[in-house]
Amino acid sequence: MSEKVKFTIDGKEYEGAKGQLLVDAAAENGVYIPVLCHWKDVIPAGSCRICTVKVNGRFVAACTTPVEDACVVENNTPELQDIRKAIVEMLFVEGNHFCPACEKSGDCDLQALGYRYQMMVPRFPYAFERRELDATSPKIFLEKNRCIFCKRCVRMIKNDKGQSYFAFKGRGKHLEISMDKKLAATMSDELAEKAMKVCPVGAILRKEVGFSTPIGQRKYDNVPIGSDIEKLHK
Amino acid sequence: MSKPIIATASLAGCFGCHMSILDIDDRILQLIELVEFNKSPIDDIKTFTKQCDIGIIEGGCCNSENVHVLKDFRKNCKILISLGECAIMGGLPAMRNGIPVKECIEEAYLDGPTVGENKERILPNDEELPIILDKVYPLHEIVKIDYYLPGCPPRADLIWKAVVALATGDELNIPYELVKFD
Numbered sequence: 001m002s003e004k005v006k007f008t009i010d011g012k013e014y015e016g017a018k019g020q021l022l023v024d025a026a027a028e029n030g031v032y033i034p035v036l037c038h039w040k041d042v043i044p045a046g047s048c049r050i051c052t053v054k055v056n057g058r059f060v061a062a063c064t065t066p067v068e069d070a071c072v073v074e075n076n077t078p079e080l081q082d083i084r085k086a087i088v089e090m091l092f093v094e095g096n097h098f099c100p101a102c103e104k105s106g107d108c109d110l111q112a113l114g115y116r117y118q119m120m121v122p123r124f125p126y127a128f129e130r131r132e133l134d135a136t137s138p139k140i141f142l143e144k145n146r147c148i149f150c151k152r153c154v155r156m157i158k159n160d161k162g163q164s165y166f167a168f169k170g171r172g173k174h175l176e177i178s179m180d181k182k183l184a185a186t187m188s189d190e191l192a193e194k195a196m197k198v199c200p201v202g203a204i205l206r207k208e209v210g211f212s213t214p215i216g217q218r219k220y221d222n223v224p225i226g227s228d229i230e231k232l233h234k
Numbered sequence: 235m236s237k238p239i240i241a242t243a244s245l246a247g248c249f250g251c252h253m254s255i256l257d258i259d260d261r262i263l264q265l266i267e268l269v270e271f272n273k274s275p276i277d278d279i280k281t282f283t284k285q286c287d288i289g290i291i292e293g294g295c296c297n298s299e300n301v302h303v304l305k306d307f308r309k310n311c312k313i314l315i316s317l318g319e320c321a322i323m324g325g326l327p328a329m330r331n332g333i334p335v336k337e338c339i340e341e342a343y344l345d346g347p348t349v350g351e352n353k354e355r356i357l358p359n360d361e362e363l364p365i366i367l368d369k370v371y372p373l374h375e376i377v378k379i380d381y382y383l384p385g386c387p388p389r390a391d392l393i394w395k396a397v398v399a400l401a402t403g404d405e406l407n408i409p410y411e412l413v414k415f416d
Contacts, residue, residue: 092323096328096329096331096332098319098325098326098328098329099319099386099415100319100386100416101326101329102416105415111415114415115410115413115414115415120322120381120383120384121316121322121323121379121382121384122323125375126323126324126331126375128328128331128369129332221411221414222410222411223410
């Protein structure tokens with residue numbers, strides 16, 4: 001067994017395993033730290049920064065920071081809430097997130113964070129950048145307008161030789177998610193399902209299925225994102 | 235105190251948000267006790283006849299006429315509310331943003347698969363027609379907006395609660411289920 005460490009989040013004391021990522025240790029203790037790029041047990045990317053917390057007074061990403069003994073973590077402070085809300089708003093204006101036309105609506109993590117932080121309107125001007133939709137794969141659509149560059153698909157959707165189906169192309173403003181067309185042509189239904197599931201937004205959608213859950217019964221229609229974690233220790 | 239006066243308009247929208255206003259069902263009888271309507275498609279008053287308290291606008295700005303109406307609302311209403319996704323972020327009409335206007339118009343009137351006979355290749359050019367803007371703008375990028383009610387359409391209960399809170403001055407408590415972006 002790994003060594004136990006004690007730490008506090010917002011003044012309350014918790015216990016975790018030494019070296020465990022802060023975001024996972026918090027979740028095991030029923031404390032929700034929002035994530036978009038993090039996926040448990042996958043090598044962290046630290047790309048979305050929505051999990052920003054303060055550890056011993058310094059801003060860090062909770063998905064890349066291991067928990068240390070006696071560390072003091074701030075999570076649900078007004079300052080951090082506002083930073084996270086600003087990140088959600090930035091992601092909304094940076095891509096083209098027109099929720100009513102998106103199949104992922106109701107099951108989308110980005111949208112759910114918008115609900116959780118009560119985003120009524122982004123504080124930033126909309127970019128309205130035009131990006132392409134790649135429909136060449138027989139199994140999935142890749143809607144680049146909605147990609148938030150979390151890199152989950154790049155890290156997790158691979159064939160048995162370890163080759164990624166997805167990759168980033170370009171830099172800075174021109175960065176975009178792209179798909180290996182040859183590999184994607186042979187994608188299995190199971191992998192397509194997994195790809196849609198790991199995508200936190202509606203950038204990867206399965207073809208020939210969709211809208212199977214009625215409005216009102218979707219994942220985030222009635223409960224805020226993170227409430228499953230918060231319920232753990234109530 | 236006299237009743238608060240409400241004005242409404244639909245700019246580049248589909249009237250779905252107005253339908254959602256009507257979705258308050260029989261509470262519309264309470265609403266007319268609570269407020270008075272001025273310029274609005276609901277009572278068909280075409281121009282402002284007095285200063286209003288609350289302006290509710292659905293749809294974004296896609297042409298010069300939308301901008302004109304929006305500025306007119308800002309002048310005549312103390313409080314302006316962006317109602318629905320199109321007003322807040324451009325919505326479905328904003329899917330043309332990023333495509334040059336020339337391309338859009340040529341697709342619509344010359345080259346699109348549903349275009350009928352247009353041998354002279356005429357584009358709409360009557361001076362009465364409003365000018366199409368370079369892109370569809372959210373309302374708050376043109377005038378100051380005071381409140382936002384998201385949704386496509388915003389839930390009737392959300393509109394009801396917001397209007398009642400504004401009219402009565404009561405605190406607005408919105409349950410989680412009522413604020414949705416779709």
